[in-house]
Amino acid sequence: MDDIKTVDTLDFAGLIRAGDVVVCGQATAEPRTLTQALVTQKDRLPPFTVVVGPLFSRTFIPEGTGTIRFRSYGAIGEARRLAQAGRLDVIPSHYSAFCADFASGRHHADVVLVQLAIDDAGRLNASLSNDYVVDAARRARLVIAEINPHAPWTFGAEWPADIPLHVRVAASEPPLELPSVELDDISRRIAAHAAGLIADDSTLQFGVGRIPDAILSSLSHVRDLGIHSGLINDAVVDLIACGALTNARKGIDIGLTVTNQLIGTRRLYDFAHRNPAIAVRPTSYTHAAVVLGRVNRLVAINSALQVTLDGSVNAETIDGVAIGAIGGQVDFVRGANASPGGRAIIALPATTPRGASRIVTEVETVTTSRADIDAIVTEWGVAELRGCDLTERARRMIAIAAPEHRERLTQDAWERGRKA
Numbered sequence: 001m002d003d004i005k006t007v008d009t010l011d012f013a014g015l016i017r018a019g020d021v022v023v024c025g026q027a028t029a030e031p032r033t034l035t036q037a038l039v040t041q042k043d044r045l046p047p048f049t050v051v052v053g054p055l056f057s058r059t060f061i062p063e064g065t066g067t068i069r070f071r072s073y074g075a076i077g078e079a080r081r082l083a084q085a086g087r088l089d090v091i092p093s094h095y096s097a098f099c100a101d102f103a104s105g106r107h108h109a110d111v112v113l114v115q116l117a118i119d120d121a122g123r124l125n126a127s128l129s130n131d132y133v134v135d136a137a138r139r140a141r142l143v144i145a146e147i148n149p150h151a152p153w154t155f156g157a158e159w160p161a162d163i164p165l166h167v168r169v170a171a172s173e174p175p176l177e178l179p180s181v182e183l184d185d186i187s188r189r190i191a192a193h194a195a196g197l198i199a200d201d202s203t204l205q206f207g208v209g210r211i212p213d214a215i216l217s218s219l220s221h222v223r224d225l226g227i228h229s230g231l232i233n234d235a236v237v238d239l240i241a242c243g244a245l246t247n248a249r250k251g252i253d254i255g256l257t258v259t260n261q262l263i264g265t266r267r268l269y270d271f272a273h274r275n276p277a278i279a280v281r282p283t284s285y286t287h288a289a290v291v292l293g294r295v296n297r298l299v300a301i302n303s304a305l306q307v308t309l310d311g312s313v314n315a316e317t318i319d320g321v322a323i324g325a326i327g328g329q330v331d332f333v334r335g336a337n338a339s340p341g342g343r344a345i346i347a348l349p350a351t352t353p354r355g356a357s358r359i360v361t362e363v364e365t366v367t368t369s370r371a372d373i374d375a376i377v378t379e380w381g382v383a384e385l386r387g388c389d390l391t392e393r394a395r396r397m398i399a400i401a402a403p404e405h406r407e408r409l410t411q412d413a414w415e416r417g418r419k420a
Helices: 032-040 079-084 095-104 132-139 185-195 210-217 234-241 266-272 329-338 390-399 403-419
Strands: 020-024 048-051 069-072 088-090 111-118 142-147 167-170 203-206 226-232 257-262 278-280 298-302 306-308 343-347 375-378 381-384
Touching: 020 032, 020 132, 032 111, 032 142, 032 167, 069 079, 079 088, 095 132, 111 132, 185 210, 185 343, 185 375, 185 381, 203 210, 203 329, 210 234, 210 343, 234 266, 257 266, 266 278, 298 329, 329 343, 381 390, 390 403
Parallel strands: 020 048, 020 111, 048 069, 069 088, 111 142, 142 167, 203 226, 203 298, 226 257, 257 278, 298 343, 343 375
Antiparallel strands: 375 381
């Protein structure tokens, strides 16, 4: 079955079996030609489950996916809607462990849907994401590849020759793009505080969203930055263009921007295409504790839904519903703490869009423990927590809460301290 099919000749009814687990590429690596066909044909298929990561397309929206069940390591992007509809089962797992569990066989896939790039010599490449999908494909009964000539061919993500492709389908559209969100005043204020923690020669890790984008956009004055991250976006191209990002002082992988995924626009994809200075490596390398501890001045930039007065971070749930993920946060926070000169930054707005405080006395889910916390940043300042006792932590956290919530938080802290 090596011939490349068109999607209109692909019949999932002859491929999907009852109870199958279907793993598909995540984020911008979603093979949309295949996933859209899967949803279109859903009513003719037996019950099955789809494993997803962050969803940035609208392929798998609750109202259009019938009785398909979904599973993930979190609820990011459109996956939040699946969680809110009760359609998403979340596996609470560090991203590194989630990927390792596919490699070991703890998690399994019956069918894998993957988007691949191809070069002039016919060599295939995982392109935008070198993740658990590759390991899932090693053990799957069936691997269906969407061959996308518009996907960038990236170094480090070469498709393993020992993993067969049972069906090949021509892509009907270019890879998904995720443009940066327009910055606002709050994100700029947060970025201004966070930038003060990032010195020359730092190596950056960051996630998706307005706040990481704002922080990266504020670093054009910093010299010899490096990247070792779970993802990169268009802002990395800007940092390289202005001379701030050289990867010269990382300690390892000198001269290389190291990432696990590309999540951006055509500008990023064209920049990464056949660029030997960009390495799209597997999670077993990008998120590995032994590797992160060797990176010089690793600065982990992550966000949260809530942070308590003692520094405990909730990045997963609100009112019992998953709207985030553990993801790589703990992997990189601990990696940054182990890195020579490293910093672990948790940056978030002080309030929700409805005005509730994100600085709280208690959270329902602890993603990153207070023992791992270094610095918390809001638009009101920086709370340096590493090495502080609980009383001092509460004082510093209240100081970066929104002013209208500080009196209540102070009273709550006093009452909790009196009961202790």
